[in-house]
């Protein structure tokens with residue numbers, strides 16, 4: 001199994017296919033795509049990763065968020081990137097030929113993951129004798145303008161037969177969950193994914209704001225540390241990868 005595969009070549013795709021391998025693409029480029037393009041060029045960024053080429057080779061392809069190390073866990077930011085080819089800053093890196101339809105993007109996130117782990121008989125689609133993990137969404141993913149995909153939120157999330165999240169008309173139906181893990185995760189300190197109704201600062205904009213807030217607070221901490229007002233070490237709840 002191969003992960004990310006942002007720099008995989010056409011020859012490598014053939015080798016992976018010959019080995020019977022599969023690829024899991026991750027939602028890194030929406031955040032780091034502009035820096036990647038500056039370093040390696042627009043041509044390389046357009047194929048980072050070459051999702052439609054992977055599918056043409058018949059490879060099992062799954063998609064993930066890369067949370068919580070690189071990206072937000074919000075799948076809608078990732079689906080927006082797969083469909084539009086744009087970063088959270090609005091730069092279009094992926095040409096039309098390397099984007100996928102909304103149906104394909106959703107399949108990469110559901111059945112694609114189940115195929116990669118050999119669980120396609122049980123997960124990935126709703127049906128008899130399959131897991132009934134599902135979410136009721138705030139908006140129709142197939143109908144909203146593409147720019148609104150990152151704003152979609154769950155109103156009801158059912159996992160393993162339990163209601164683990166409920167909002168809006170379902171509010172109060174969810175059970176009390178254990179504390180957020182890992183405890184240093186921003187979600188544990190910022191109160192969830194800061195849900196708000198559209199036009200909201202959800203999704204991609206939230207990711208921007210989080211990065212700005214982390215950068216601003218880290219600069220402020222360094223300024224204070226240099227003057228003896230704050231400890232030298234960054235706050236313990238921030239994983240080192242969040243300290244810019």
Ligand SMILES: [Zn+2]
Nearest residue numbers: 004026066070
């Ligand atoms: Zn990763």
